[in-house]
Structures are given as structure tokens and as C-alpha cells.
Amino acid sequence: MNKRIIKLVFGLVSLFILESCSPEIKRNKPNVILIMADDLGYGDLSCYGSEKINTPNLDKLAAEGIRFTDFHSNGAVCSPTRAALLTGKYQQRVGIPGVVTAKHHRHHGLALSEKTFAESFKEVGYVTGIFGKWHVGYDTKFNPIHQGFDEYVGFLAGNVDYHSHVDQEGFEDWWSGDELTKEKGYSTDLITNHAIDFITRHKDESFLLYIPHEAPHYPIQGRSSKAEREIGGKNGVDFISFGSEENKEQLYTEMVEVMDEGIGRIINTLKNLKLDKNTFVFFCSDNGGTPRLASNGPLKGFKGSVWEGGHRVTAIAWYPGIIAPKQESNEQILTMDIYPTLTDLIGTEKPQNIDGISFKNHLLEGEALPERDLFWKHGVQTAMRLGDWKLVLEKKEAAPLLFNLKMDIGEKENLANENPELLKVMLEKISLWEKDVNQVGQIY
Numbered sequence: 400m401n402k403r404i405i406k407l408v409f410g411l412v413s414l415f416i417l418e419s420c421s422p423e424i425k426r427n428k429p430n431v432i433l434i435m436a437d438d439l440g441y442g443d444l445s446c447y448g449s450e451k452i453n454t455p456n457l458d459k460l461a462a463e464g465i466r467f468t469d470f471h472s473n474g475a476v477c478s479p480t481r482a483a484l485l486t487g488k489y490q491q492r493v494g495i496p497g498v499v500t501a502k503h504h505r506h507h508g509l510a511l512s513e514k515t516f517a518e519s520f521k522e523v524g525y526v527t528g529i530f531g532k533w534h535v536g537y538d539t540k541f542n543p544i545h546q547g548f549d550e551y552v553g554f555l556a557g558n559v560d561y562h563s564h565v566d567q568e569g570f571e572d573w574w575s576g577d578e579l580t581k582e583k584g585y586s587t588d589l590i591t592n593h594a595i596d597f598i599t600r601h602k603d604e605s606f607l608l609y610i611p612h613e614a615p616h617y618p619i620q621g622r623s624s625k626a627e628r629e630i631g632g633k634n635g636v637d638f639i640s641f642g643s644e645e646n647k648e649q650l651y652t653e654m655v656e657v658m659d660e661g662i663g664r665i666i667n668t669l670k671n672l673k674l675d676k677n678t679f680v681f682f683c684s685d686n687g688g689t690p691r692l693a694s695n696g697p698l699k700g701f702k703g704s705v706w707e708g709g710h711r712v713t714a715i716a717w718y719p720g721i722i723a724p725k726q727e728s729n730e731q732i733l734t735m736d737i738y739p740t741l742t743d744l745i746g747t748e749k750p751q752n753i754d755g756i757s758f759k760n761h762l763l764e765g766e767a768l769p770e771r772d773l774f775w776k777h778g779v780q781t782a783m784r785l786g787d788w789k790l791v792l793e794k795k796e797a798a799p800l801l802f803n804l805k806m807d808i809g810e811k812e813n814l815a816n817e818n819p820e821l822l823k824v825m826l827e828k829i830s831l832w833e834k835d836v837n838q839v840g841q842i843y
């Protein structure tokens with residue numbers, strides 16, 4: 400290569416770096432808002448068939464974008480799904496196969512050495528914020544501000560009293576960054592308010608906003624409910640973790656509807672600031688709905704199980720002008736696919752050595768995803784998906800059960816005896832996967 404060519408290449412590279420850092424270029428990068436409901440059932444939104452809960456704002460996003468029917472949380476409970484979301488990897492691989500509770504795991508959390516999607520966004524100049532539930536490490540050393548988020552207000556545990564913001568173990572749990580803070584208000588509204596404030600303050604920058612809502616996780620409390628938990632209070636003595644209100648069904652409906660109302664306010668903020676055409680919004684739940692109050696529609700089982708009701712969840716993508724409206728997707732997608740999809744959308748480097756795959760081309764052009772094996776593990780329960788087939792192992796020694804989800808979404812008819820070869824193949828794949836994620840025989 401002669402000197403003139405080297406000079407030219409150097410000049411072009413310098414120009415690219417300069418351009419990348421200029422405010423004009425930064426404004427052109429899309430903003431990203433990721434909203435995660437907590438324990439929302441597959442049948443809990445009106446656009447997913449609920450007849451008692453009204454969610455006009457999420458229904459509108461679905462009508463203007465894509466409603467997913469075969470989207471799955473990585474975990475059957477909170478922490479594992481959040482670990483997979485943050486890292487793009489199976490949660491077993493990053494040491495969060497089960498719930499990180501306030502009581503037993505103060506020392507335990509998502510390792511700081513794991514790269515999160517927030518860190519990828521920061522690398523390319525995004526301002527990053529998280530408002531709501533963290534739940535991958537209670538100790539302040541695991542705080543979101545050490546995992547790529549510039550701003551954080553919310554709680555670290557699995558749930559807090561919606562009014563007093565005290566967790567299940569009686570600890571005060573409402574933070575601004577890595578410091579405890581006092582803030583009055585219903586947590587769902589506070590999360591929405593902080594999100595809107597963040598968007599407004601950063602309207603001229605490219606931003607990443609992660610909104611992990613508390614709703615509709617227990618305690619079952621509405622805007623007018625009384626605070627039940629006090630600092631130092633004992634679960635089962637001073638308060639019931641699920642909440643003591645009698646009209647729980649009505650309150651559960653209110654909890655989902657207040658979250659939906661807040662999402663409507665967030666979308667209106669984008670429209671008022673003329674950011675709606677340059678902001679990708681993705682909504683999903685972190686696991687299936689809970690017994691008694693949630694509806695998982697036609698699905699079997701609830702949160703905490705590897706039946707479909709434990710992990711098939713609602714999901715909506717909205718990006719007006721970029722994603723065509725009125726679409727329904729039956730692609731098999733997991734929470735861990737969100738990270739590489741987001742980096743793909745903003746045109747930055749894909750994270751290395753992850754399990755998730757980008758579904759950007761599916762979002763934008765309807766391209767089908769490649770066929771792949773998918774796995775779920777919760778305690779002693781294991782499940783695997785291969786196309787329309789799903790294998791369920793309720794415990795390690797249990798007889799494997801086989802279902803064809805295309806014909807039988809409710810997992811009612813066990814077809815294991817009719818398909819011995821397929822069963823063998825799937826069991827072998829599970830065994831290899833377990834070895835791969837290094838969790839053989841581990842029970843949580």
C-alpha cells in the first residue's frame with residue numbers, strides 16, 4: 400500500500416470517528432425503550448384475550464406494530480429472566496439459575512464481569528437509564544449503575560410494598576443510584592414518572608431506557624391501598640407477602656391497568672417531543688402469571704413451572720414508520736434474543752459468546768428465524784422445544800412427556816409413546832445443553 404492510500408484511509412477513518420461523535424449523528428441513532436412487566440399472564444392483556452382487564456395503550460401498540468404469540472421468558476421466575484435479558488445468555492451460564500432473594504443471597508448477584516446491553520449502548524455514546532425492579536443482586540456492589548446504567552431509581556429485591564417500598568424481608572428498598580432514598584408514591588406511578596422525566600431530559604440525546612415494572616407482582620395493592628410493610632417488619636408476622644386486601648381480583652386488574660395507563664403516558668411523551676418515529680419500544684413479561692389472580696389464557700401451569708404458562712408471555716414491538724402495523728408473529732423468541740437484536744438495531748457490535756440471536760430482520764422485514772433448540776430449566780424441571788414439539792421433564796427421573804404445541808397448546812396429550820426416536824433425540828440434546836451451561840444436577 401503506498402503512502403497516498405494510507406493517508407486516504409487514515410483520513411476517512413478520522414472523518415468517521417469525528418462524524419460518529421457529532422451531535423447530528425447521535426440524534427439519528429434510534430432511542431430504545433424496553434418495558435418489562437412482572438408476572439403478567441399470557442391472557443392478562445385485552446389484546447391477548449382478557450375480558451376483564453382493559454389495556455388500551457398496549458392494545459394500540461400491538462395494533463400499530465407486532466404482537467408475538469410464541470415469545471418466551473428465559474426463566475419461569477424473575478431473576479433468571481432478567482439475567483438472560485441483560486447478558487443475552489442462558490441464565491445458568493451466568494450463575495443466576497434461580498431467584499436472588501433479599502434474605503439468602505446478599506452476597507450473590509450478576510457478576511460485574513458480564514457485559515450487559517446497557518454497557519454496549521454506553522460504548523456508542525447512548526445515555527442509559529433504568530427505573531424499576533433490578534433483582535439480580537441486592538448488595539450495592541451489584542447495583543445497576545455498575546452495570547452500564549447512568550441513572551437508576553427503583554428497588555433491588557423481587558418486590559416491595561407499592562407504597563412504603565419495603566421488601567419482603569423488612570428492608571427499606573427504594574434507591575437512587577446506589578443510595579437509599581425516600582420517595583412517596585405508588586411504585587408503578589413513580590416508575591412511569593421517572594421514565595418520562597428521563598425521556599424529557601435526554602430528548603436531544605440517543606437514549607436507552609429500561610423500565611422493569613413491579614406490576615402486577617404481589618403484594619396486591621392499588622393506588623388507594625394502605626402501606627402494609629414497615630421497615631424491620633417480619634413477613635408472616637407483621638404482614639402477608641401477598642398483601643391482605645380482600646378485593647384482590649379487582650386490585651389485580653387495577654395494577655395492570657395503571658401500568659398500561661403509564662405506558663400510554665410514555666408514548667404520549669414521545670409523540671409530544673417528536674421522538675416517536677425514532678424510538679423502538681419493546682414490551683414483554685419476565686415470566687408467566689401467578690395462580691389465582693392471573694390468566695395464562697389457554698396455557699397450562701403458572702409462574703415457577705416449565706409448562707407454557709410459566710414462560711410463554713405477552714410481547715409487543717412498536718417502531719412506527721419502521722415496523723409495519725397489524726402484524727402477528729409466531730416466531731419462537733426468548734428474552735435472551737433481545738440484547739443482540741437491540742445492538743443490531745442501533746448498528747453496533749454484537750455481544751460476543753452469547754446464546755441469543757438477533758430478530759431484527761424479523762422485526763423489519765418479516766424474515767423467519769433459523770430453526771434452533773430452546774431450553775428451559777427451573778429447579779428440577781426441564782423443558783426443550785424443537786419446532787412445534789416440546790418435551791417436559793417434571794423432575795430428573797420422571798418419564799419424559801412430549802407435546803405438539805401446534806395441535807395442543809394446552810399440553811394435554813402426551814405423545815411420548817408414539818415418538819420414541821424424537822424423544823431420544825431431544826433427551827440427548829437436553830443432556831448436552833446441561834453440560835454446556837454447566838448446571839448438571841444442580842437444584843435451586
Ligand SMILES: [Ca+2]
Nearest residue numbers: 437438477685
Ligand atoms: Ca416475575
